[in-house]
Amino acid sequence: MSEDSPHRAVRSFVKRGGRTTRAQQRALGQLLATYGVADAPRPLDARSIFGREAPLVLEIGFGNGETLAALAARYPDKVYLGIEVHEPGIGHLLLQLQRDGIGNVRVLPGDAVEILRDDIADQALDEVLILFPDPWPKKRHHKRRIVQPALLQLLAAKIRTGGLLHLATDWQPYAEYMLETINQSRWFDNVVTDHGFVPRPHDRPETKFERRGQRLGHQVWDLQCRRNRSETGPGQRHPDPA
Ligand SMILES: C[S@@+](CC[C@H](N)C(=O)[O-])C[C@H]1O[C@@H](n2cnc3c(N)ncnc32)[C@H](O)[C@@H]1O
Numbered sequence: 678m679s680e681d682s683p684h685r686a687v688r689s690f691v692k693r694g695g696r697t698t699r700a701q702q703r704a705l706g707q708l709l710a711t712y713g714v715a716d717a718p719r720p721l722d723a724r725s726i727f728g729r730e731a732p733l734v735l736e737i738g739f740g741n742g743e744t745l746a747a748l749a750a751r752y753p754d755k756v757y758l759g760i761e762v763h764e765p766g767i768g769h770l771l772l773q774l775q776r777d778g779i780g781n782v783r784v785l786p787g788d789a790v791e792i793l794r795d796d797i798a799d800q801a802l803d804e805v806l807i808l809f810p811d812p813w814p815k816k817r818h819h820k821r822r823i824v825q826p827a828l829l830q831l832l833a834a835k836i837r838t839g840g841l842l843h844l845a846t847d848w849q850p851y852a853e854y855m856l857e858t859i860n861q862s863r864w865f866d867n868v869v870t871d872h873g874f875v876p877r878p879h880d881r882p883e884t885k886f887e888r889r890g891q892r893l894g895h896q897v898w899d900l901q902c903r904r905n906r907s908e909t910g911p912g913q914r915h916p917d918p919a
Pocket residue numbers: 688689690737738739740741760761762763766787788789790807808809810811812823884885886887
């Protein structure tokens with residue numbers, strides 16, 4: 678990636694304060710040894726992390742992790758990675774994994790763009806979820822939105838052919854931007870023939886942010902696309918500035 682890439686200079690998050698409880702602090706200090714990936718050989722894929730071949734699902738920006746934990750408990754034959762920067766949320770998920778004895782999730786604290794670029798093996802991911810990403814509603818902040826062509830290019834290198842990318846948002850202008858970006862992408866094909874949104878998939882758990890939006894009367898838009906066979910090409914592996 679070039680030095681002036683937007684994903685180096687402009688991040689899709691600002692570190693929120695938020696109170697980290699003592700239990701979450703303890704989890705961050707102790708449980709990452711069990712549920713982290715520090716010891717796994719790079720680049721990361723299902724085998725290097727879990728020691729076996731299995732469909733690998735990544736959730737980017739898992740918030741408090743309840744969706745990731747619910748999916749992992751429901752689908753024990755799949756293996757899951759979650760990336761998040763918000764420490765209380767990471768602590769919350771670690772505690773839930775321990776409490777519920779969920780063994781098929783690993784947690785990566787940090788910026789998803791950097792972790793994807795530096796740590797995840799090409800073609801390693803079977804499915805990626807980005808659920809209710811920060812909408813950054815002000816125009817001058819749109820460059821902070823995580824879903825943009827540069828991210829799709831990076832994901833195209835990391836998702837195997839036929840793999841699924843699932844996006845959801847309750848912010849209509851972002852939903853329309855996501856749809857346009859997906860439909861213009863060379864590497865992803867919308868799963869529906871009318872190139873529109875999909876009805877809420879029955880197996881997608883409700884998220885914390887989704888419930889908050891519902892209390893405010895927000896509508897929800899889900900979008901799914903599959904990685905097609907188009908090559909990303911050697912010079913296109915990592916996103917360049919748009
Ligand atoms: C609006 S919240 C949604 C959380 C959760 N998906 C839900 O629906 O409840 C967006 C989350 O994405 C995280 N996030 C934003 N940019 C990120 C990045 N580049 N890497 C990792 N996490 C990120 C934020 O910290 C925040 O927790």
